[in-house]
Amino acid sequence: MDSLIEDSENSVVPEFNPKVAMDFNHSPEVENHLPTNDISLSTSKSKDLPHATTTDPDSYNMLQLINEEKEFNLKMSEYMKDRWKLYSNGFDFDVVAILGSQSTGKSTLLNALFKTDFDVLRQGKRQQTTKGIWMDRAENTNILVMDVEGTDGRERGEDQDFERKSALFSMAIAEVVIVNMWENMVGLYNGANMGLLKTVFEVNLLLFGRNREAKTLLYFVIRDHVSPTSTEILGSVVSKDLERIWSELSKPEEFANEKLFDYFDIRFTSLSHKLLQEEKFYEGVQEIWKDFTMPRSSGYVFRPEYKRKVPADGFSRYLETVWEKIVTNKELDLPTQQELLSQYRCDEILQSVLIPFTQSVDSIMAKIRSGDVINDLGSTMEKTVNITIEAFSEQASRYHKNVYTKKRNQLYETVIGELRKLFVSQIRNAIEKAASQYESKSLSLLDEIDIDSNISSLSDEPSGLKKGKTSSGILSFSSIVEDNRKAALDYLETVVKFSNVDSANWDYQEEIENLNKKLDKLTIELRGNSIQRMLQQLCDNRQEEFSGVISDILNSAPTNLWEQVLCAYIAQLQSMSYDVELLIESMGTRGLCNESNPDNSDPQSDSKAELNLIRARFRQLLFDLLFKICKEDLNDQMILYKLRNKFEEKFRYTPDGVPKIWSSSDDIDSRYNISKKDAINLLPLYSKIDFSCVQNNVELQSTLGNKAFFYPEEPIAISTPLNLKKYSRVNQLELISSIKQREIQKRAIKEIDMLFLDAKRSVVSRQSQIPVWMFGLLVLLGWNEAMAVLFNPIYLILAITIGTLGFIVHNLGLWGPVMGIVHNASANATVTLHNLAVYASNITDPSKMNRTEEIELSQMGKKSPSSSSFEKYRNQREGPNRSLSRSSTGTSSSDSKSSSFSTFSDAQGVDGLEYNSKNTIDRSPTQKSNRTLVSPVPDISGSDYSD
């Protein structure tokens, strides 16, 4: 019991609300009275004094709903749920209240009838026990029982405010109001009970006057019925009094003709004296119990017409608002209260069902936000809607129908609004997916397009690619983008279908439009890239052929080299233009978009503009290719090769193309100079693409000379990533920089000089051959010696042996090694002999010692003749005048020959050449001849060789 705590022995004190607890009177006289004999009602509750034997107030189910301070107990809702377990009962519960004078045994009757625990006054006292209004659930039934503070209590004196308010409250919420009265009060029209009934009628009119939705049953229990007068007679007396009171009521005009029974049903019953006829008393109680608990009984009191139409889950809230209105003396319009309650409760229910709904929406949204496309989204959402609406209806449908319907619609709108967010997000994902698939599939298929196959197919079947695939199944841009666009739109349609909620049937035309726009944008990019790739592929495929033509012209290096090259470029362009136009035409108009006016884009004019742009781009690409070919063909090695070739052509071949054999009579030097000049003159020619020829050539003038050749005159408004290159309008394009030219020239001259040296060498070798007459002279002078050999057996055998050996050596090709051995041996012998001679000379003349060393050092100098160490060493040994004395003294002819020979042998390298020119120039005529052989050609670069 919530409001009572144990005090001492069997007494209790009110407790429930701390605010008012101190005002509650502790009443030692109060006893908890329960029937001593069980009258076969439900017996689960103890017949002993329950709240006197326990200290735990929470173990009781009774609640002081309104205390004597007129405060409403907010624990009502909790009691409905946890104690009385009626919260989910909907309309399946009934309410009964008891009114009557103070201490007339009301609590006793309720406890006996419903097995409740209301306080009962200890016998022999006439004092108020029940303060405020108490409520409890009748045992094993769905009946809520209200024990109302007795009327006419001396504790409240003349203050009938609470009496009136509690009567109003009871009438508002209870279907059956038990009116408890003693038998001896029947017929006493001016008695206390009549005042109570007058109050009841008046408040009833206030409550139900305008809206007579529910009647109230007034269940009169006449207590202490000990007289022989039957209950019916007592009842008829009371009825007459009631009608009289009703007729005397000052009713509002609109209710003037209303009858008592329009608002009330009246039943009478009586009970014997509890103290004098206890057994009979309980028998009577049992009869009454049947009326309250047996729906099939004819006297069953809780009939539908008394129902207050307030569901159990809103009951506590309803009581609170009703009581609030009553306490504040505001007009208590029950229908309005019920409607307000309906709104309140429907809102509450709506919010409660939205919690699980929001959770499930959030979990789905999390998946969608991760980019997923959920396959069963539509059915999942449908299920969620149904569950949510059903959960709402289950509770809220008991309330005011209009309010319920309105709130249900509101809930549906909220739910559908939230679900549409899922739908939109899902469709957005689907659009992204469809667009990215469209792009990736299109790109991979566009990569597979074979330009050459398409060109030959288009030539065979001109309209084939325009329609899509040709009969041979060759892919084209238009077929790829059309097929993939259809696949993307189909995909979106499918996703929309399985994502839509049938009842909502969301429109998705906007989403389709969005996808179309996205695909259009992608197609423009694909088209531009495809065209660019196609042109590039076309250039690549024709590169070899074009390169061959250009190389031939560059190799032949005619005087009008660049005119010929540019003409070849124009010819190549013309031969490929038809292919380009054929391919572009086969692409259709998909992806063509006029940037400046996309909505009114005219495919025909856009096509024309695009074709102009493509033509210009293609000319640029082919010109890039030309430049690339020239660059490659005129790289360092190639240009050296070309210069050398040019030189050789002039130098080593006759004008008829016959290789030239040099003789001593040939003027090698002048020929060398002419050939070299011709070769070197190629370098500036090759160094840049010269456009000056364009002015003089009609064909070039009409093409390259035209300003619109690389840049279309009409402004290009179509959307395409085809960017035109900005060529600077110069008269020439550099291929080889001037620095590079100088470098190449140096290298070319070196190579040319080598050829020149070869030529010179071949003349010298021919001059050094033994003349024929020398052989005749040899035979003539050596005749006698030959005869001596022939006729001397020893000489003959020796000659034959030497001849045989010579024959064998000759046949085996061993002359080289043999000559090497002989040469080495002779050289060693010569050196040894020479050293011996020098040694002998030194012994006889020590002043020659330094000279010997010099010869040795001179031999060393072959490796690094110009090294400063050599000079240093010589200066140390000879002093500053040494070189002067050497030049005046001179060296022997054999020495200088030996020196120049060794230098010439090394002349293959640059160092050798350099050294030779510096150190052998003035020594002897032979040396002068050698200088001519190795001296470098004057060089424009002003290098060391110019000396």
Ligand SMILES: Nc1nc2c(ncn2[C@@H]2O[C@H](COP(=O)(O)OP(=O)(O)OP(=O)(O)O)[C@@H](O)[C@H]2O)c(=O)[nH]1
């Ligand atoms: N004569 C008579 N006395 C009864 C009867 N029933 C109960 N009493 C006694 O009447 C006194 C008051 O009983 P309650 O049940 O407390 O009466 P009440 O009307 O609930 O009292 P309040 O709540 O104070 O208005 C007690 O002493 C009971 O023993 C009855 O049927 N006849």
